[in-house]
């Protein structure tokens with residue numbers, strides 16, 4: 001009886017693992033197209049489908065121009081996901097363009113719903129991701145090269161060159177989501193308490209407030 005119980009527990013565990021593999025990415029399509037009705041009040045996992053569509057629902061010209069990098073980070077991400085391209089609804093893919101000034105940083109962040117494959121169009125970048133065992137996996141990449149960031153892991157890119165750099169990323173979600181670590185902890189609304197951050201980072205609350213005021217600016 002005990003053995004049978006253990007076996008059925010194992011069987012259930014295997015079944016759960018098998019089921020959770022296909023649903024760990026965006027769900028698969030049940031129809032040719034489902035152009036997002038972005039304004040529909042009905043919210044679901046993805047968007048409701050518009051009754052009709054045109055070619056322009058599958059088009060976006062916004063990656064042709066560089067993003068403005070004259071900001072405190074020296075970088076700009078221009079997304080091309082379901083919010084810009086309603087035709088991406090249910091397709092499970094999206095892109096982004098990332099521009100970097102010399103020294104510019106796309107700061108540590110995660111995409112909760114997507115892995116990322118980055119193609120460096122020009123310049124050079126120091127890239128890295130950090131595993132859940134806190135191992136930093138990092139290297140420098142050059143024009144024409146690719147680096148990959150696994151789903152959900154903290155990662156970053158920095159332009160270590162003295163000319164601008166431009167990268168194009170592909171992501172396996174129509175809506176990868178982005179959580180920028182510094183901003184989510186130090187610029188949340190309402191704010192995460194000073195004490196939580198002071199203990200977490202082993203610093204005093206004055207230092208917490210200093211970081212908060214810089215990131216709010």
Ligand SMILES: *[C@@H]1O[C@H](CO)[C@@H](O)[C@H](O)[C@H]1NC(C)=O
Nearest residue numbers: 067068069070071072073076
């Ligand atoms: C960045 O540059 C653009 C275009 O040159 C300009 O319109 C904008 O005001 C600048 N922004 C900052 C924060 O300097």
